[in-house]
Amino acid sequence: MPATVVVDGTITVAETDENYVCATIDWWPHDKCDYNHCPWEYTSVVNLVGLCNSSASSLDAFRPLRIRIGGSLQDQVLYDVGNLGSPCHSFFKMKGGLFGFSKGCLNMDRWDALNNLFSKTGAIISFGLNALHGRHKIKNKVWGGPWNSTNAHDFISYTISKGYKIEAWEFGNELSGTGIGASVSADTYAKDVVKLNEIVDALYKNSNKKPSIMAPGGFFEQGWFAKLLKITGPGTLNTVSHHMYNLGAGVDHHLIEHILDPYYLSKVSKTFSSLSQTIQQNGPWASVWVEKSGGAFNSGGFHVSDTFVNSFWYLDQLGMAAAYNTKVYCRQTLVGGHYSLLNTTTFVPNPDYYSALLWHRLMGKTVLGVTTTASPYLRYYAHCSKGRAGITLLLINMSNNTDFIVKARSRSNLKQNLQQTSDGASSFVNSLKRSVSWIGSEVTDGSLFREEYHMSPKDGDLQSKTMLLNGIQLQLTEKEGIPNLQPIRSRLSSPLYISSLSISFIVFPNFDSPACA
Secondary structure (H helix, E strand, C coil), X not given: CEEEEEEEEEEEEEECCCCCEEEEECCCCCCCCECCECCCCCCCCCCCCCCCCHHHHHHHCCCCCEEXXXXXXXXXXXEECCCCCCCCCCCCECCCCHHHECCEEEEHXXXXXXXXXXXXXXXXXXXXXXXXXXXXXXXXXXXXXXXCCHHHHHHHHHHHHCCCCCCEEEECCCCCCCCCCCECCHHHHHHHHHHHHHHHHHHCCCCCCCCEEEEEEECCCHHHHHHHHHHHCCCCCCEEEEEECCCEECCCCCHHHHHCCHHHHHCCHHHHHHHHHHHHHHCXXXXXXXXXXXXXXXXXXXXXXXXXXXXXHHHHHHHHHHHCCEEEEEECCCXXXXXXXXXXXXXXXXXXXXXXXXXXXXXXXXEEEEEECCCCCEEEEEEEXXXXXXXXXXXXXXXXXXXXXEEEEEHHHHHHHHHCCCCCCCCHHHHHHHHHCECCCCCCHHHHEEEEEEEEEHHHCCCCCCEEECCEECCCCCCCCCCCCCCEEEECCCCEEECCCEEEEEEECCECCHHHC
């Protein structure tokens, strides 16, 4: 079916951080189970093994990959430094404990080993601190009392003394609004964010770069978030972080239906829009991160979240979030659970890993406006290309029975063409330039090509854990390295086919895009 995609390369719609793609490392132990599955293995911050082998090359391929350390058990973690006052032990199941687990502890030898890996691979780290330490449960999920900041202070001080680079210190996990396992009032929370900022100011006073303060790392509730911003005020809370699991529970038998339903996926745009308005009205100085998102909650969907079909949701979310000025998008998880980017035992990349890597390498920070004549089942996003001239289109074909033949055009050139009454003397090349927006100071044979990255599942099985790139199976090299992700080059005059149930990145190196200059 023919489809025209029109890109407005003259205006910046939104802007992400240069390193938009992020992944999480969680605290869940191996005996965290959901729906009779226990998919976490040994992937916790405190016991993650194998990082220095195949997974190190997986991190290094991004160079840099943002990593957010935190998760549901974050507000039960103590740090084995200073006067801890209690034994440093691992998490264990405990009746009555938050999420059914005891408090746990991070020893500094482990923290040292992790930072050695982060340094080698160039990872950019944000760390979620325990925001419940010292508090007590008042009733139901509501917690009160003062935050005991001593352990966090000592941990930050140790981190500075070792020269470890932290981009952001985040306060708490899913304590906002009604909370998930626990909640703290916005008034109390805001006062403690101010306190954390004072601690970071004091400890980093002689540092070249002070980490930012990020909060609350929870699900968006307008009133609670607005109050947090009003009380903290400018110069304190640099980043508003929130979580998204818009596919529902991992046990939902309709997960794949939701993933392939553009109308269902678009519902979450209301959250992005409302959060954006809340920040503009109450804290325009703050940026926004989706700091934890796995699609389906409770460890993800078995034999869904780690398969090719999940990339339809994941890449659509990356595109949509970017269009609402989200600076960073953190995928739950790098490793652990069904939604893991890497296999939890072998560390072999799952399909979403390659989706993330292609976005990271191809999509720049500048978001462009784009429209299409196609059906809603062809999702589309356009960014300035990363590290080069031109634009990159992300085209997601969710239709199970329609192939699209796409023509890419520039809005500015369309306007110019409408103003022209005739152009009989145009050469073939100039005509081609107008019709597909392929421009440059000099038109050469090389500029009359586009680069195509077509992703599809092995054997046409949407629940395959193997991704094909331009028909070639993606698998680790003999030395367990990430394979080269090579495009095919096609002449601009040739049709651009987007097959049903496939995803494509299309790079136009000389597209008419003044906003990308």
